Structures are given as structure tokens and as C-alpha cells.
Amino acid sequence: MEASLLASKFTDIYGHQPSALSTAPGRVNLIGEFTDYNLGYVLPCALNFTTQVMFKPTSDNTITVYSLNYPGEHDRFAAKDDIVEGPSQWGNYVRAVAYVLRRRGYELAGVELLITSDVPQGAGLSSSAALEVSIAGAFNHAFNLGISAQDIALIGQQAENEFMHCQCGIMDQLISAKGEPGSALKIDCRDLSTESVAIPDDLSLVIVNSNYPRKLVESEYNQRRLDCENAADKLGVETLRDATLERLNAVKAALTDNEYKRAHHVITENERVVNTMQALRDNDMSALRKLLTASHVSLRDNFEVTVPATDGLVEIIGGALGERGAVRMTGGGFGGAVICLCREQDIADVKAAVDAQYEAKFGLKADIFVCQAGTGLSVQTLT
Numbered sequence: 001m002e003a004s005l006l007a008s009k010f011t012d013i014y015g016h017q018p019s020a021l022s023t024a025p026g027r028v029n030l031i032g033e034f035t036d037y038n039l040g041y042v043l044p045c046a047l048n049f050t051t052q053v054m055f056k057p058t059s060d061n062t063i064t065v066y067s068l069n070y071p072g073e074h075d076r077f078a079a080k081d082d083i084v085e086g087p088s089q090w091g092n093y094v095r096a097v098a099y100v101l102r103r104r105g106y107e108l109a110g111v112e113l114l115i116t117s118d119v120p121q122g123a124g125l126s127s128s129a130a131l132e133v134s135i136a137g138a139f140n141h142a143f144n145l146g147i148s149a150q151d152i153a154l155i156g157q158q159a160e161n162e163f164m165h166c167q168c169g170i171m172d173q174l175i176s177a178k179g180e181p182g183s184a185l186k187i188d189c190r191d192l193s194t195e196s197v198a199i200p201d202d203l204s205l206v207i208v209n210s211n212y213p214r215k216l217v218e219s220e221y222n223q224r225r226l227d228c229e230n231a232a233d234k235l236g237v238e239t240l241r242d243a244t245l246e247r248l249n250a251v252k253a254a255l256t257d258n259e260y261k262r263a264h265h266v267i268t269e270n271e272r273v274v275n276t277m278q279a280l281r282d283n284d285m286s287a288l289r290k291l292l293t294a295s296h297v298s299l300r301d302n303f304e305v306t307v308p309a310t311d312g313l314v315e316i317i318g319g320a321l322g323e324r325g326a327v328r329m330t331g332g333g334f335g336g337a338v339i340c341l342c343r344e345q346d347i348a349d350v351k352a353a354v355d356a357q358y359e360a361k362f363g364l365k366a367d368i369f370v371c372q373a374g375t376g377l378s379v380q381t382l383t
């Protein structure tokens, strides 16, 4: 939203002008799936869908927050009292960030906040990370806390883990906090070091949410993790990050079928992340297509986290674009979204193919989001 329009809405609510604006993006993971807890690589990209927070510190102890996405609701809590869950589901994300800052020893005070966002919620674009990071950016600026972008990400993750009780990794918050303009970010999940890779200007990111109802998958996730840990043990490495295919094949007989397949996915997926960075630098659609296809096949056959609906979307889109696009499932699997990289002029073909085939085959309506690479957290003082 235009900053001036959001500022005028802030003034409507609070009776005076805001002093600054914090903006953080949603994200999509281009490649590097289920590599994070094996301390490998991921390659997410910030989107041009963002969460914006207009704010102004006050001289009292009250944190007040409104969201244009939840009209008629607001949340309010005392900055210096114990921070506990409140009545507002979305307001709790703001409390969560405040809670973690306080636990880390930062002093908070009163502030007025107004949120708006065009990041679709619950669609696999991580609106929650965009919210946590933009709010942490606002607190950081409002109270002069001097927190680095990496720590803002860690604070967002901790807020989600400890207050919202959602066990996410660091990827979503780190790309939202540290994404550079128009670039994907390779994250090394062992030491959180990052390397940015420019997304070619003529590459569109099309995200198609399957809307497949994700069932209880917690035990499936836990089993995958265990398989990975057991495989690493048998390979004699600390995590699969340090394993090679040669070593895996050498000790194959000692592994269960599932341990072998999970490890095979993780080892090859890490290689694909590195190769995808080069394919992006070369703007090489054919290489991107091979890499994303191989990732999807590996997630389907070896990690076994796809469902017919996401396999179907990949087939439908891949079939429509052929050499003109690269497509795979993205995110946690068992439903969720697929990501397609293609040229702008080919987006219409993606939409037409999904419209014509997906609902007919799977009885579900897909949501299609056309995005560009965006930029990470920015906070600006308004003049």
C-alpha cells in the first residue's frame, strides 16, 4: 500500500501521524527442501508481497496494534508487564515478538502500530514470518535496540517457536529479514551464513497453492527426521550435510530402505541448491527445469512428502510449459504449494492449464500468485 495512504489510515485511528514504517516480505523457497534440519542449504527468495507496519512510539507503557487485514479488531497490552497470550489470534504474533525481546533483556515501552499486508495468509508464503520480522523491525527502530538483521530473524523464529508453539526453522524469518533486492538467498543452515544470488529480471515466480487439506502430519515429519538422524549415524557423520553419495552407497546395506531414500534426497538436494545458484546466474531455464524437476521427483519418490494434488499440479504446469518453465513442490509438503519459474509471457499458459485441469482432476480450487523477487526488511523514518 502507498505509504501516504497507510499513514493517513494511521492518523484516522490514532489521531496523529506515524513516525516510521517497517516493511518485510513473504517468501518462497526455490529449492533446498528438508535440508534445513540436516544443516544443509536452502535457497528462498523474498517476494514483492509485503507486510507493512506504520508506527509511532508513545510516552506511556501501552503497545496498541491494529491490522487493516482484521478490521474492527485491535490488541493492546502493557510493555513492561509480563507478556502473556491475549484474546486476539493475530495480536499474539505481536505479543510473541515483544515477549521474546523482553526475555532477551531488551527494554520496551509504549508504541502505536498499524499493520497492513498483501501477503496471502496460510498460502505457503509465510505471512507469519513477514509479520514477525516487520514487527521486530518496528520495535528495534522505535526503542533504538540496535538489533542486527540476523538477530531479528532469530527473534522472529523464537517468537513462533516459543510463544506461538509452531516449530519452524530459521529460513522464513532469515530471508524476510536479510533478503537483498531482487535476489534469492542461499542460507547455510549450519552457521546461518548467507550468499545472495540475483534473480533474473525476466523471471517470474508463480506460486500455485493446491489447497489440499493438510492432515495431521506431525508424526510423518518426526519419522523423516529420525530416518535422517539414523542414516547420519550409520554414515558416521554428524549430520547428512557432511555425507556424500559415494559414502551412502558404500554403507547402503546397513541402512533401512527409508533411511537410504531420505539420505539420498538430502545429499542430492544440497547439490541441487548449489547448482541452482549457478543456473540463476546464467539465467538458464533448461538447467533450472532439470534441477527443479529432479528436486520434485526426489521429494516424491525418496522423501515421500508429496500428495497426488501437488504431483498433479507439477504435471499440469510442466506439461503446459515444457522447456519454458521449471516447476516443483515447495515448502513442507503433504499438500501446500508448487513454485513455477517462467517468463512473464508464459504465465497465461500456466493459469489456463491449471484452470482447465486441476479442479476437474482433484476437486480442489488452486490459488495462483504471480510474484517477483522482492527485498528484505527495511525500516524508514517518515519525514
Ligand code: ADP
Pocket (backbone or CB within 6 Å): 051, 067, 068, 069, 070, 089, 090, 091, 093, 115, 116, 117, 120, 121, 122, 123, 124, 125, 126, 127, 128, 129, 131
Ligand atoms: P503462513 O503460511 O501465511 O505463514 P500462518 O498460519 O503461519 O500462515 O500465519 C498466518 C497468521 O499470521 C494469521 O492467521 C494471522 O494470525 C497472522 N497474520 C499474518 N498476516 C497478518 C496481518 N497482515 N495482520 C494480522 N495478522 C496477520
Ligand code: MG
Pocket (backbone or CB within 6 Å): 126, 127, 128, 129
Ligand atoms: Mg507461517
